[in-house]
Amino acid sequence: MATAIVNSARQVGRLTSAAKRLYSDFPKITTHYTVHPRDKDSRWTEINMERMAEETDILIIGGGPAGMAAAIRARQIAEEKGAEVRVTLLEKAAEAGGHILSGACVDPIALNELIPDWKEKGAPFDTPVSSDKFGLLTKSGRIPIPVFPGLPNYNHGNYVVRLGHLVRWLSEQAEAAGAEVWPGCAGADLIYRDDGSLKGVATGDVGIAKDGSPKDMFERGMEFHSKITIFTEGCHGHLTKMVSKKYNLRENSEPQSYGIGLKELWEVKPENHHPGLVEHTIGWPLDKNTYGGSFIYHLQAGEGEAPLVAVGFVVGLDYQNPYLSPFREFQRFKLHPYVKPMFEGGTRIAYGARALVEGGWQCLPKTVFPGGCLAGDTAGFLNVPRIKGTHNAMKSGMLAAESAMELILSGEATHENGVTPTLYEDRLRESYVYKELKQVRNCRPSFHTSMGLYGGLAYSAFSTLVRGKEPWTLSHGGADHAKLKPAKECKPIEYPKPDGVITFDLLSSVALTGTNHEADQPPHLTLQDDTVPVKNNLSVFDGPEARFCPAGVYEYVPLETGEGQRLQINAQNCIHCKTCDIKDPSQNINWVVPEGGGGPAYNGM
Amino acid sequence: MSRVLVGVKRVIDYAVKIRVKPDKSGVVTDGVKHSMNPFDEIAVEEAVRMKEKKLAKEVIAVSCGPAQAQETLRTALAMGADRAIHVEVAGAEYETLQPIHVAKILAKISQDEKADLVIVGKQAIDDDSNQTAQMTAALLDWPQGTFASKVEKSDAGLTVTREIDGGLEVIKTKVPAVLSADLRLNEPRYATLPNIMKAKKKPMKKVSAKDLGVDLAPRIKVISVEDPPVRQAGSVVPDVDTLVAKLKEGGHV
Numbered sequence: 001m002a003t004a005i006v007n008s009a010r011q012v013g014r015l016t017s018a019a020k021r022l023y024s025d026f027p028k029i030t031t032h033y034t035v036h037p038r039d040k041d042s043r044w045t046e047i048n049m050e051r052m053a054e055e056t057d058i059l060i061i062g063g064g065p066a067g068m069a070a071a072i073r074a075r076q077i078a079e080e081k082g083a084e085v086r087v088t089l090l091e092k093a094a095e096a097g098g099h100i101l102s103g104a105c106v107d108p109i110a111l112n113e114l115i116p117d118w119k120e121k122g123a124p125f126d127t128p129v130s131s132d133k134f135g136l137l138t139k140s141g142r143i144p145i146p147v148f149p150g151l152p153n154y155n156h157g158n159y160v161v162r163l164g165h166l167v168r169w170l171s172e173q174a175e176a177a178g179a180e181v182w183p184g185c186a187g188a189d190l191i192y193r194d195d196g197s198l199k200g201v202a203t204g205d206v207g208i209a210k211d212g213s214p215k216d217m218f219e220r221g222m223e224f225h226s227k228i229t230i231f232t233e234g235c236h237g238h239l240t241k242m243v244s245k246k247y248n249l250r251e252n253s254e255p256q257s258y259g260i261g262l263k264e265l266w267e268v269k270p271e272n273h274h275p276g277l278v279e280h281t282i283g284w285p286l287d288k289n290t291y292g293g294s295f296i297y298h299l300q301a302g303e304g305e306a307p308l309v310a311v312g313f314v315v316g317l318d319y320q321n322p323y324l325s326p327f328r329e330f331q332r333f334k335l336h337p338y339v340k341p342m343f344e345g346g347t348r349i350a351y352g353a354r355a356l357v358e359g360g361w362q363c364l365p366k367t368v369f370p371g372g373c374l375a376g377d378t379a380g381f382l383n384v385p386r387i388k389g390t391h392n393a394m395k396s397g398m399l400a401a402e403s404a405m406e407l408i409l410s411g412e413a414t415h416e417n418g419v420t421p422t423l424y425e426d427r428l429r430e431s432y433v434y435k436e437l438k439q440v441r442n443c444r445p446s447f448h449t450s451m452g453l454y455g456g457l458a459y460s461a462f463s464t465l466v467r468g469k470e471p472w473t474l475s476h477g478g479a480d481h482a483k484l485k486p487a488k489e490c491k492p493i494e495y496p497k498p499d500g501v502i503t504f505d506l507l508s509s510v511a512l513t514g515t516n517h518e519a520d521q522p523p524h525l526t527l528q529d530d531t532v533p534v535k536n537n538l539s540v541f542d543g544p545e546a547r548f549c550p551a552g553v554y555e556y557v558p559l560e561t562g563e564g565q566r567l568q569i570n571a572q573n574c575i576h577c578k579t580c581d582i583k584d585p586s587q588n589i590n591w592v593v594p595e596g597g598g599g600p601a602y603n604g605m
Numbered sequence: 606m607s608r609v610l611v612g613v614k615r616v617i618d619y620a621v622k623i624r625v626k627p628d629k630s631g632v633v634t635d636g637v638k639h640s641m642n643p644f645d646e647i648a649v650e651e652a653v654r655m656k657e658k659k660l661a662k663e664v665i666a667v668s669c670g671p672a673q674a675q676e677t678l679r680t681a682l683a684m685g686a687d688r689a690i691h692v693e694v695a696g697a698e699y700e701t702l703q704p705i706h707v708a709k710i711l712a713k714i715s716q717d718e719k720a721d722l723v724i725v726g727k728q729a730i731d732d733d734s735n736q737t738a739q740m741t742a743a744l745l746d747w748p749q750g751t752f753a754s755k756v757e758k759s760d761a762g763l764t765v766t767r768e769i770d771g772g773l774e775v776i777k778t779k780v781p782a783v784l785s786a787d788l789r790l791n792e793p794r795y796a797t798l799p800n801i802m803k804a805k806k807k808p809m810k811k812v813s814a815k816d817l818g819v820d821l822a823p824r825i826k827v828i829s830v831e832d833p834p835v836r837q838a839g840s841v842v843p844d845v846d847t848l849v850a851k852l853k854e855g856g857h858v
Contacts, residue, residue: 013822038620054802092698094618094638094640095638098638164636165636168636182798182801185798205800206797207795217792217794217795219794219795221797221798222797222798222799267627306627349624421769511622512622514618514620514621514622515620516618516619516620551720595795601618601620601621601637601638603635603636603637603638604636
């Protein structure tokens with residue numbers, strides 16, 4: 001009997017220490033309710049989970065160029081027809097424009113249509129493009145490549161813009177037109193009718209502690225029920241991800257392909273400043289098999305303002321080497337003898353990063369479903385050879401609004417039925433948005449051959465010459481995350497140490513984004529399985545998330561209990577770029593929206 | 606206690622990296638993310654809790670600043686304040702607005718509105734002055750409970766626990782009084798969307814400093830604003846003798 005007790009005690013001891021080892025080897029990281037549902041959580045049984053609900057006619061999720069254009073267009077039509085139409089826009093940033101990041105060299109075609117008197121109204125479109133330069137960088141030199149009319153990167157007639165400022169201005173126009181713009185409000189959950197159509201969106205709950213339990217100040221989000229919901233979340237929206245899955249929007253599309261864009265704003269010496277100059281480079285520091293390049297845009301300096309240059313670097317997220325760090329490629333790019341002199345004597349005043357859509361035509365999803373539609377980059381209208389997406393985003397937003405308004409005013413779209421606005425997709429097909437994308441569809445995929453960069457340039461020249469009329473459509477060859485090679489097949493890259501003058505370390509860069517999140521909330525970078533990072537990402541790919549995250553969110557740190565490492569998620573640093581959700585080779589990371597108002601505080605990025 | 610007046614200030618958000626203007630006249634504020642001063646959020650929360658505990662009947666939020674100060678007042682209304690007063694101060698006058706002016710404004714409004722209690726944050730995170738509460742109390746000749754980390758009702762007025770260097774000091778004060786909120790007074794609630802929507806309907810009055818008879822001429826002139834000096838790299842010395850030699854060289858011993 002005593003032996004039995006001792007034996008079972010030993011068993012229990014063994015189990016407990018095994019559990020301890022297991023637990024401490026893979027400490028719990030994810031506490032978010034999307035992974036650990038609250039209806040099964042005993043800490044939530046007493047909490048009233050009822051949500052207040054409001055009805056609106058058009059609900060727009062995301063306040064970027066597409067969302068704002070949709071809001072303005074809808075209200076313009078309402079004014080014209082003398083109709084009472086409620087337009088509600090939800091934006092997760094604390095202030096309009098706060099999460100906007102782009103080059104940006106913008107084609108004014110959409111703005112000219114939306115607000116023809118934008119100049120009188122003071123739109124921040126102050127820098128017309130004066131010249132275009134394009135070059136192939138080698139390790140120490142540069143081979144100029146001529147840019148002339150007809151080429152996609154010929155920018156005559158376009159403007160260099162601080163997109164965050166443009167979005168802020170658009171937000172003021174939207175409110176003046178009678179739309180409700182609610183910054184600091186994160187769209188978090190989707191609400192469906194019994195027939196499966198989209199009824200609306202709920203804003204995020206607030207006051208959940210880091211361990212997933214309710215705090216004293218817990219407050220439930222509120223619901224917006226709409227006749228039509230337009231999703232304009234920008235590249236790789238998290239609600240768009242859910243909606244695409246629910247309505248199978250991607251069943252006939254290739255998996256979307258992306259890039260990560262990192263950007264800095266510099267005050268430069270006047271002799272290095274040429275307002276209106278738009279410059280792009282390809283080649284060094286990337287190898288021929290890694291897609292990417294830089295942009296350098298010179299902004300007009302306003303009264304008493306310092307001369308500003310926007311510089312950035314894009315790396316295609318189909319890169320193969322897990323040792324690649326897009327941030328460090330960007331930093332070392334600035335050391336190139338052609339580039340460095342521009343920044344000498346200058347001061348870096350801003351930094352940020354955002355994923356961008358590169359898939360184009362082949363990757364377009366079905367953009368309509370019962371109760372709503374997708375517009376802007378969340379659907380993926382960026383024109384890669386032109387390196388422009390803002391005009392397409394705005395135009396698609398306008399078309400979405402026009403279609404929604406037609407359905408609402410005719411009585412077809414109501415709160416009871418979830419009508420599918422197929423009208424919108426028809427109009428998109430007839431518009432320049434689809435025409436442009438179809439024309440350039442083969443350029444980006446042509447970089448996937450073994451000839452890499454050179455094959456891509458040669459083919460793109462050909463495709464541009466025949467204006468995209470070649471009768472075939474090239475494939476991207478699969479999803480970006482599947483293209484990452486195991487670490488043992490690749491060579492680590494030697495990056496130079498930051499000099500603190502031209503090149504910088506990651507953490508001081510993140511500080512410049514002004515990003516912050518309430519610390520006591522569940523990490524919004526959720527893992528479907530907390531053990532996968534160490535088991536797969538670290539062991540096979542040497543932890544690529546610690547290298548591709550432009551904000552230092554992911555760190556592999558030694559375990560407190562001795563050997564081995566664990567993944568540490570510094571959720572507060574997140575700048576909402578979405579790269580991790582895209583490039584995680586295990587597809588284990590699911591980015592969900594944190595408490596509204598959190599994230600970067602970009603000023604005119 | 607019927608009326609509580611809460612002063613709130615719109616400041617650059619605490620997580621944003623501050624940049625000094627090249628002409629050293631101040632910091633860059635254009636387009637930079639602003640929010641309510643964190644200590645003022647705590648002040649608003651305390652006032653709203655008093656109303657919820659039936660210790661007060663009405664909470665009035667006051668802010669001095671340009672048009673955007675109204676956004677800060679809307680946040681206070683969303684947290685539970687009943688009405689707001691926007692003292693419009695813009696342009697050059699706003700650049701030189703100082704605690705003495707704000708104190709005079711708050712004092713005048715307190716008298717006009719017959720407030721029983723004034724609560725402000727202990728200091729603003731931009732100027733770190735920590736003067737407004739004290740000056741307002743002096744102008745009104747009211748007692749003050751500054752750096753409050755706990756406020757309770759007592760028979761004669763209030764019992765205030767203050768955070769001081771040596772620890773905690775408990776004082777008793779009559780009302781009317783002026784309090785300044787310290788960090789541990791409470792944890793402010795969120796201004797959630799349903800409340801923000803309701804706040805749009807709450808009354809907001811706009812007045813000018815002139816209407817209140819307050820002269821905004823600056824008493825302090827800012828000569829220059831500069832970055833702190835860049836931290837110099839240190840050097841590692843191989844032994845104690847070298848250390849002593851370096852210290853002597855540098856004139857430190």
